[in-house]
Amino acid sequence: MLNKKDLLGIKELSVEEINLILDTAAGFKDVIGRDIKKVPALRGKTAVNLFFEPSTRTRTSFELAAKRLSTDVINFSVPTSSVVKGESLIDTALTVQALGADFVIIRHSSSGVPHLLAKKLKASVINAGDGINEHPTQALLDAFTIKEKKGNIEGLKIAIVGDITHSRVAKSNIYSLIKLGANVRLIGPPTLIPKEMVTLGVEIFHNMEEGLKNVDVLIMLRIQMERQGKGFFPSTEEYARNWGLSLERLSLAKDDAIVMHPGPMNRGIEIVSEIADGPRSVILDQVTNGIAVRMAVMYLLAGVKR
Amino acid sequence: MNKEDIDRALTRIAHEIVERNKGIEKLCLVGIQSGGVHLAKRLASKIRLIEKKDIPVGSLDIAFYRDDLNIRKDQPIVRRTEVPFEVTDFKIVLVDDVLFTGRSIRAAMDALMDLGRPAAIQLAVLIDRGHRELPIKADCVGKNIPTALSENIEVQLKEEGMEDKVVIEKVGE
Numbered sequence: 498m499l500n501k502k503d504l505l506g507i508k509e510l511s512v513e514e515i516n517l518i519l520d521t522a523a524g525f526k527d528v529i530g531r532d533i534k535k536v537p538a539l540r541g542k543t544a545v546n547l548f549f550e551p552s553t554r555t556r557t558s559f560e561l562a563a564k565r566l567s568t569d570v571i572n573f574s575v576p577t578s579s580v581v582k583g584e585s586l587i588d589t590a591l592t593v594q595a596l597g598a599d600f601v602i603i604r605h606s607s608s609g610v611p612h613l614l615a616k617k618l619k620a621s622v623i624n625a626g627d628g629i630n631e632h633p634t635q636a637l638l639d640a641f642t643i644k645e646k647k648g649n650i651e652g653l654k655i656a657i658v659g660d661i662t663h664s665r666v667a668k669s670n671i672y673s674l675i676k677l678g679a680n681v682r683l684i685g686p687p688t689l690i691p692k693e694m695v696t697l698g699v700e701i702f703h704n705m706e707e708g709l710k711n712v713d714v715l716i717m718l719r720i721q722m723e724r725q726g727k728g729f730f731p732s733t734e735e736y737a738r739n740w741g742l743s744l745e746r747l748s749l750a751k752d753d754a755i756v757m758h759p760g761p762m763n764r765g766i767e768i769v770s771e772i773a774d775g776p777r778s779v780i781l782d783q784v785t786n787g788i789a790v791r792m793a794v795m796y797l798l799a800g801v802k803r
Numbered sequence: 804m805n806k807e808d809i810d811r812a813l814t815r816i817a818h819e820i821v822e823r824n825k826g827i828e829k830l831c832l833v834g835i836q837s838g839g840v841h842l843a844k845r846l847a848s849k850i851r852l853i854e855k856k857d858i859p860v861g862s863l864d865i866a867f868y869r870d871d872l873n874i875r876k877d878q879p880i881v882r883r884t885e886v887p888f889e890v891t892d893f894k895i896v897l898v899d900d901v902l903f904t905g906r907s908i909r910a911a912m913d914a915l916m917d918l919g920r921p922a923a924i925q926l927a928v929l930i931d932r933g934h935r936e937l938p939i940k941a942d943c944v945g946k947n948i949p950t951a952l953s954e955n956i957e958v959q960l961k962e963e964g965m966e967d968k969v970v971i972e973k974v975g976e
Contacts, residue, residue, distance in 0.1 A: 498878050524864060524881040533917040536867035793881075796867075800878040 499797040503615040503622040506631035507672040515673060519641050522786070522793035529565060529788055539566040539799055544600035545593045546572045548625070552604055554760055554784065555625050555635075559602050562791035568600070590614050600795060603627075621798040629663050635759055636669035638790040640677060642783050643714055646755050651678035656708055656750075659718030659740060659767055660689040660729070666759045667718055671697055684708035685740060688729045705740055709749040717742055717758045717767050733766050742768045747777065755779045804946060804969035809929065812945030813842065816927050817849035819943045820896055829922065830894045831859040835911050836882040838900035839863075841962040842929060846898060861886035863897075868910035884914070891919035896942075900958040902928040905939035930969060932956050 499514050507515070528536055544563040546556050556572065563570045573593060584592075586605075593601055601620045603611050608628030615622040626632040643650055655674055661667045661683050674681050675698050682700040683690050690701055702708030709715070720736055730736045742756065756768070756778050764770050772778060804812070824830050827850060834843030840862040847860045863886065866879040897911055912924055929945040934952060948971070950956055955972050959965040 521881045524866070524883060527884055528867065531918065536917070537913070538867040538869075538872065796881075797878060800872050 499800075501798065503611070503624075504633055504794050504798060505611050505615060505622065505624050507633045507636050507669045507676070508631065510633075510673075510676075512676050515637070515640065515676060518637055518790065518793050518797060519644060521797060522637075522641050522789045525565075525792040525796070526786065526789040528792075529785070535565050535567060537567045538796055539563075539568045542566075542568040542599040542799065543597050544568050544570050544602060544795070545596070545598040546570060546574075546625075547590070547593060547601055547603045548573070549575050549603075549605045549610075550626070552625070554787075555604065555632075558784070558787040559623075559625060559634075559791055562788050562795060563600070565788065566792055566795060568795070571596070571598075586610065587614075587617055590618055594618050594620050599799070621795075623794060623798070626665055628665065629668070630665055631669045631672075632665040632759075633669050634787070634791055634794060635666045636673040637794070638783055638787040639670055639716065639757060639759075640673050641786045641790050642757065642779055643755070645782070645786070646779055647713060650674065653679045653713040654682070654711060654751075655679045655714040655716065656682050656684055656712045657716045657718065658684045658705070658708075658742070660720060660724065661685055661694065661718070662689050662691055662729075663721055663724060664718050667716075670716060671699060675699070679714075682708055682712070686730055705746055706749060709746055712750045713754055715742065715747070715750060715754060715756045717756065717762075719759065719761065720763055720767050722763070733763075737766045741766060742772055744769065744771055747772055757783060759783070804930075806967040809945070809967050809969065812929060813845055814849055816929075816943045816945060817846050817853060820846070820925075820927060821850060821853055823925075823942065824894060827854050827856060827858045829892065830896065831861065831888060831890070832896050832898055833861040833863050833886060833911075833915065834898045835907060836862055836864045836884075837963075838958050838960065839898045841960050842900060843898040844962075846896075846927070859888045861888065863911055863914055865907060865910040865914050868914045870906060870910070886918055889919060890915060890921050892922050894923045894925065895921045896925045896927050899926075899928050900930065900960075901956055902926070902931045902939075902941050902944075903934055903956075905935045905937035908939050909937050929958055930956060 548556050560570050598620045602623045602625050604625040605627050608630035611622050611624035611627050624633055657667050684702045687703055758780050832843040832847055834840035843860050847858050850858050864882045864884045866881045925942040927943040928941045931944045931947045932950040953974050955974050957970050959968045961967050
């Protein structure tokens with residue numbers, strides 16, 4: 498039972514709660530695969546996408562998830578809203594609530610913003626990415642995809658490759674995959690992996706060839722172009738040479754290893770096109786599964802009697 | 804109702820289904836999760852004995868179509884919907900264990916309509932306990948058991964690790 502008003506992070510979820518979301522998502526995956534891709538489960542509810550950071554796929558995915566549940570969606574994007582006129586975050590959120598929102602889906606560049614809103618609002622707050630903290634629905638859709646392809650997560654060797662420090666996707670994935678019993682390893686340059694991460698129960702590798710040996714799943718992270726020239730890595734060319742996924746490097750992983758990426762990809766930097774478009778890639782499955790998982794989250798949050 | 808009573812009722816329902824549809828041409832059974840699914844499978848094997856042919860069986864989860872998400876105490880557990888055949892132009896016999904308010908059947912009909920356009924939907928239930936809140940009536944009934952609203956009726960089946968039995972209990976006991 499998911500006895501929560503909000504989904505703020507994976508850190509706060511129990512294994513049972515994660516599994517409940519994944520099992521419920523399986524039912525929604527059936528729904529979005531059929532001719533009539535819509536159910537009346539959350540008819541008459543309203544969701545507001547409150548995105549203070551650019552995003553196409555996450556926002557669209559939440560929008561579709563809501564629509565497939567028969568919930569109305571409003572997109573509140575910053576450049577067109579009163580925020581540019583200086584309205585405060587809380588005022589914006591309260592306004593959104595006064596408009597009748599049952600769900601506030603928030604993305605913000607500062608960590609902790611969803612938690613603050615969750616305290617102020619009666620509506621369910623869903624974290625769609627906060628600063629460098631968490632991106633819980635991404636981790637849930639990744640876990641769903643791994644389970645779908647591998648059957649089970651427990652005991653799998655899973656590598657997360659790239660900029661861990663600045664990645665909320667990596668953080669949420671570490672929390673969820675450890676809870677689900679995977680062996681998680683982080684691969685990347687020392688400048689981009691905080692040493693303290695070992696306390697979470699992960700292994701750290703600063704050598705791609707060593708780290709990729711015999712892994713079942715590779716999660717490639719996007720190299721954030723805005724970090725370039727800030728001393729974390731010398732150049733994108735050098736990053737690609739040391740940490741990019743090539744066919745040769747992929748051959749070190751298990752023969753049936755799958756490759757994931759949260760998107761958007763920098764082709765030729767963290768991943769070569771032959772792999773991104775190849776048979777081992779499950780990147781487009783992740784996109785489809787994202788809708789099912791977000792439907793499950795909204796459905797379960799709405800089902801809690803308060 | 805004990806094991807034998809349940810079996811006899813299902814045998815009769817199987818015959819009724821075959822008779823009223825004049826065979827099993829373009830006919831399929833769909834059980835409502837979870838009790839109805841087991842009963843649909845039992846009916847299918849009985850129909851196989853009668854007609855010497857297989858009848859398609861599916862399972863339907865109606866959680867997404869319920870009208871009580873906001874008022875029920877427990878979060879619904881979502882089970883799989885598996886209807887691995889085309890429902891359009893088929894006659895579908897919905898199978899459930901207990902017919903009560905009729906709200907589950909309303910939800911099930913909506914769910915089926917989203918899978919295609921069935922030629923007809925019929926309803927077979929093991930128990931009809933009365934207290935309808937919607938204009939819904941079963942085509943085949945195993946047994947009519949008049950109940951009080953304060954009573955709870957439970958169909959226990961061996962597929963769920965129990966002995967086949969129908970029990971009536973006072974709520975709160």
